[in-house]
Structure formats: C-alpha cells, structure tokens
Amino acid sequence: MLVAIVILILVVGSLVFHFASPWWFTPLASNWSAIDDTINITFWVTGIVFVLVNCFLAYAVFRYRFNKNKRADYEPENKKLESWLTLITTAGVAAMLAPGLFVWGQFVNVPEDADVFEAVGQQWHWSYRLPGEDGVLGQTAVELISEKNPFGINPEDANGLDDVLIFSNEMHVPIDQPVKVVMRSKDVLHNFAVPQFRVKMDLVPGLASYLWFTPTRLGRYEILCEELCGMAHYTMRGHIVVESRENYDLWLSRQTTFAQTLKAPEYDLVKGKALFASCSACHGGAGEGNEVMNTPSLAGQSSWYMKRQLKYYQQGVRGSHKDDQYGQQMAAMAATLSDDKAIDDVLAYIATLPGKAEPAAPAPGDSVKGKHLFRNCAYCHGNNAEGKFALNAPKLTTLQPWYLKRQITNYQQSIRGAHPEDLYGNQMILMSRLLQSEQAVDDVVAYIRSLAPDGGTLTSKAVLPGPVSEGE
Template identity: 45%
Template sequence: MQRPLLVAALVLMVVGAIGLALLRPWWFAPLASNWGSIDQIILLSLLLTGLAYAAVNLFLAYCIHRYHKGPAEYIPEEPTLERRLIWITTLGIVVLLAPGLYFYAHLIRPPKEAHTVEVLSQQWLWNYRYPGPDGKLGRAEVRNASPANPFGLDLEDPAARDDIVVIGGPLRLPLGEPVLLLLRANDVLHSFYVPEFRVKMDAVPGMVTRIWFTPTEAGEFQVICAEFCGIGHARMLGQVLVLPPEEFRAWLHTQPGVAQTLGH
C-alpha cells in the first residue's frame, strides 16, 4: 500500500471509530435495575481504550508521514521512555480495574432482606425454585435429580417439601425489592444474562454461583444464555416478569409446594 493511502486509512479508522461511538447505532438496553453504575464503568473503559486506540493510530500515521524519507535509527535501549511507558500502562490498568473490582465486591454481597431464588440451567431450559412458607430453600442433592425432580430435592427434608418449583419459567420477581439468584447447572456451563438488569453470571456444574440485583421497572424481560452450551444454545431463552410486590406475593401464595406436585 502506498504511503499516502496507508496514512489516510489509519486516520479514517480513527474517525470511523469516533463516529460510531458518537452516533451509537448499537447501545445499551434500557436500564431496569439498580446497577446503573455498570454503565458508567463500561463508558469509562470505552473512553480510555478509545483514547489509546486513537493516540496509537494517529501517532503511527504521523510517523509514516513524517519519517518516510529519512533512514531509521536503531536504539536498543531508552530507559526514560521505557519508564514512562511502564507508568502510563500501570496507571491505565489501575483505572480500568479498580472500578470493576469495587463494583464486583458489591455485586456478590446481597442485602440481608433479599429474596432468594435458585436458578437451575440445563440444555436448553431455565428452571426456578422459590422458598416455601418457611422462607428457606431445602436440601438438594445431585444424586436425587430426575426428570420429575430436576433440582434433586431431598423430600425427606421438611424445608424442601414446601419449596416452589417452576419448570421452564417464567421467573417472577417483585418490583423494587432486592433479589439474590443462586445459579446451578445440571449438565454443561451456562450463563444467566438479562441485558436490562445489567447482570450476567455463569452457572457451573458442581458449584453454586450467586448474583443479586433490584428490579426497578415492571414488565417482561428476556433471559439469554450468554455461554455457548450446545447445538440448542440459540433456543435457550427465558422470560422474566417483574410484578408489583403485592401481585408477586399473591402469585407465590397460590403455588403448590414440590411435595404436592410430586405426589409425596
């Protein structure tokens, strides 16, 4: 590629990237949870990486234009320049990582009053378990899992007998009240993601992961599996219904416990 074309291509790349950022043809889904701070973290990351992208490419274009005639000078060591680059890089990494670590520390520490719901993922379905009238989830063992009892609930445990199981959803949540999700997977790695809630967490076989949020908008939202989980991955969608608190409690009160649904 000729020098003027290469310089023009680098400059156009920067201008095009800035134009896309300003025009925003693709942007965040409307916020529907308390985690608006994650938007600020993403914007900060885009700003810093965008400035670095523009600076590097424009500097490269300048060097190609300015020094194309003269012979190149080989400098094996430049301690001053290297120290400056190290400090600039370190500062950039700290600015990028610190807000994310601060956010994550809050993300994994739910309020004590949060509603607990267990999310069980499997190819290619989302299942949910709510505590019954006793207010706590009962014991579950993988060895007890079956098509009729996918959570593997131990029906000898009184705390498990009144748990409310919803196979295939939808996931119903109360508006304006914090919710703690406990995520499990029955087969392979899945990832629970609702764009409007700004929450995404992997569901890993053999362990329980957790995430919390507070829905701030009533309505219907879509659960997406954000981890490739097999040939039916694209069909692994779910539904979330955010209801007024009194409507949510009325629905929960009418649901039978797992002992009733399994005939025990």
C-alpha cells in the same frame, strides 16, 4: 502519505461509528448502573489510547517516510521514554481495573434483606424454586432427579417440603426489592444473563453460583443462556417478570409446593371415560386419531405433554392464530374441561387406551436422508423419537406422518409456537426452519415413520399426569 491519510480516516470513522451507532446497551432496569460506568470508563481509556497511538502512527509514517538522502538513527534504549510509557500504561490499566474491582466487591455482597430464588438450568430450559414459609431452600442431589422430582429435592429434608416449584420458564419478582439468584445446572455449563439488569453468571455442574440485583422497572425481560451449552444453545431462553408486590404475592399464591407434588394424584377413570366421549368423536374411541377429521393419535403419548397442550389451548397460548383452524377447534374443546382435575381424569383414561394400527401408506420422503436430518431433532426427542421428559420433548413415534408434517409446517410459518408464553414452541420455530424445503420435511417425517414399531402400531405406555404449574 496515502497510508497516513488512510489511518486517520479509520480513526475518524471508528469514532463516528461508536458515537452514532444504534447498537448500544438495552435500557437499564436494575440498580447496576455502576456496571455501565465501568464499561464506559473502559471505552474512554481504550478509546483515547486508540486515537493517540494511531495518530502517532500516522505522524510517524508521514514524518519518517522514505528519503534516499536520509539514514535511520539507531537508538536501542531511551530510559526517559520507557519511564513515561510505563507510568502512563500503569495509570491506564489502573483506571480500567480499579472501578471493576470496586463494583465486583458490591456484586458479591448480597443485601441482608434480599429475596432468594433458585434458577435451575438444563438443556434447553429454565425452571425456578423459591423457599417456602421457613425461608430456607431444601437440599438437592443429582441422583434424586426424576420425572416426579425434576428438581432433585431431598424428600427427607423438612426444609424442602414447603419449597415453591416453578416448572415454567417464566419467573416473577417484585419491583424495588433486592433479589439473590442461586444457580445450579443439571447437565452442562450454562449462563444466566438478563441484559437489562446487567447481570450474568455461569452455572457450573456440581457447584452453586449466585448473583443479585434490584429490579427498578416494571416489565417482562428475557433471560438468555450466554454459554455455548450444546446444539440449539440459542433456543435456551426464559423470562423474568417485574411487577408490583401485590401482583407478585398473587402469582406466588397460585404456585405448587414440593409437598403437594409428592401426594399421589387421584384419578377417576369413570369420569375420565365420560369426558373422553366428546374427544372420541374426532380422535376415535381408542384414541387412534383420524386423518379425515385431521386429529392426531392420543394413545401412547405422554400425559405430561398432553396436559401442557390442553392448558395451552385453554390459555390461548395455542390455537389462537387466525390460520390455525384445527387449533381453534381444539381450543373450544379444551375449554369444556372445567379444571385440572377434569384434565387429569381424561388423561388417565387416555393412558389406558390401546390405540390402533394406522394403515401403512407409502411415505413421500427418503428415510435415509431423513435420518441425517433427524440428528438435530434427536438431541431433544431421543435417537428413536421416544421423547424425553427431562428436555420437555414429546414422543413422536405415536403421531401420524401427515400430522407431523402439518405441525412442522405450522412452526415454520409461525402459525404455531409464536405466542410469547410458548417457550417450547419458540424453540421449535427456530429448529423447524433448519429444514429448508418441503422435501426435507418429508424426509424427516419418513424417517420418524420408520421408527414406529410394526408399521405404526401404538401401545399405551403413557405416564399419568403430574403437577403442571399455572402458565406452563
């Protein structure tokens, strides 16, 4: 009797939890309400079966409870019961599968008037490509991927020269316009998913997959990788902005084409040196940094990373937090660089600086323990903290220990990286919190310090700046 009551309580509790649960679908923002309908049908079919089976189980437990004066009736076959169960099961399975097959038929047939863009996945970043005026995406190949050609576009293919490249993790689409998303991966399995649009699809290395949707609500929605793509998989996030056609066209006009990235940039080292004069007051004449002024070393750091940071300062992505006093100072200084050409000139000059050795100081951490903790960092920053352009991770060996510690602490406290436009900062907040004590931070910093050659001697091997799209 008690078992039967418990079963009935579980059934009632499950129903109440389902209908009263605050965890449900995100608000629909696309044309795929049919996907919600198929899921609801599945819930109804499986829910009814769940209630009937468990209620019958409770009845059977009660009706046929132990009685020493009764014996069980052995009946190995019942063709009538088996026929009914077969028919009911078939109807239930068909009710669940048929709507899904119908919706899948719609999902794989893209409207002829759909816009097209390509989503490229890599650990742990999204980037995008749109066809240019010819309306055709250019050919790509894995062997063509490089720092200057991160999309691996064939420069001999005329269709690819006008392709529009979006280096940021944020993509824009016009409202009420069908969009086809062609997807490929540079490295491992990924998955492109936008919960509000009810769409998701795997990105398989060596293959091109696709999906389509029509956005129906203005807003900014998060793109998730719903495939276990490696360490820190949960940090692989992007955004898609749905806006009016007018705003979309304005955004699109500001983006860079592949042909523009092929043009060798021209640098004026004389102007760069003049612009660096104001930087040298804090960062030193050789870009060596100054702990007294709380300024990091610049010499030897990758120019693509420094350009991104300067743009972040100018756009308020970095240096706008009330507790980031040094970031606020840099935001004011970055504003003195009037345009991208000025940024490129000053970075080209910094790339010529030799840097200087910082006096060796006893590290408060344990580098042996730090080596173990650094394994999580090495996935992006490299085993020797040399940085990886492909993963958008800067070099760490050129930075002073006190500066590294301050930045890790700022990430942990969301003083840095919390801005919604700072994708890599958002990732670093999550990663930095794996270091659960100040001692752990000191240990990691001590290990990074041990990787710097000659006790921290800096040599300039910076890559001259390449194109950075607006908002990166």
